[in-house]
Amino acid sequence: MIPILKHERYQELLEQLKTIFSMSDNDQNENYEKILEFSLSKVIQDVANFCNIPIDELPEELDYTLVAMTVQVIKTHGWLDPENDSSNVQSLNEGDTSVTFKSITSIFSELKAVNPITDNYTNILYNFRRLPE
Numbered sequence: 001m002i003p004i005l006k007h008e009r010y011q012e013l014l015e016q017l018k019t020i021f022s023m024s025d026n027d028q029n030e031n032y033e034k035i036l037e038f039s040l041s042k043v044i045q046d047v048a049n050f051c052n053i054p055i056d057e058l059p060e061e062l063d064y065t066l067v068a069m070t071v072q073v074i075k076t077h078g079w080l081d082p083e084n085d086s087s088n089v090q091s092l093n094e095g096d097t098s099v100t101f102k103s104i105t106s107i108f109s110e111l112k113a114v115n116p117i118t119d120n121y122t123n124i125l126y127n128f129r130r131l132p133e
Contacts, residue, residue, distance in 0.1 A: 006056045007044055009063060014040055016067050021080050035079050036070075043070045050117050052130040065124050069117070 007013075017036050043066055048055045058066075074080055117125065 007058060008056065009060065010040070010044070013044075013063060013067055013070075017070060020067070020071055021074065023080075032080060035074065039074050039079075040066070040070045043073065046117055047125060050125055051128045052132050053128065059128060062124075062128060065121060069121055072120075 014036060017040060021032075021036065023032055044055060044058070047062065047066060047069070048058060051058075053059075
């Protein structure tokens, strides 16, 4: 299980993500909650590092930005999109047809390399950024 950060509103943010990425009973993504938790934790950690603010001191005004950044990371990589499973395809072969899908481990590895703080969010985050101590 992914450790939950000491962010007092973590569960509320996670619930917002679950609402945005609601899974129907027919969807079978067994890693749904793990992907949401890891993505949210990574974004919170990255924002805290960028702003030089301890996680437990992140202002409530950044909550929508944290959720939006997490949504962007998940959607741009298509990790929860059941209709676009091709984003999880690692390789294809034509002769005798072979398809290899990415494992959840490789998806998490890709997420670790992602920098969710893009130009779209930099201006917002600069308003909260502190000088390093």
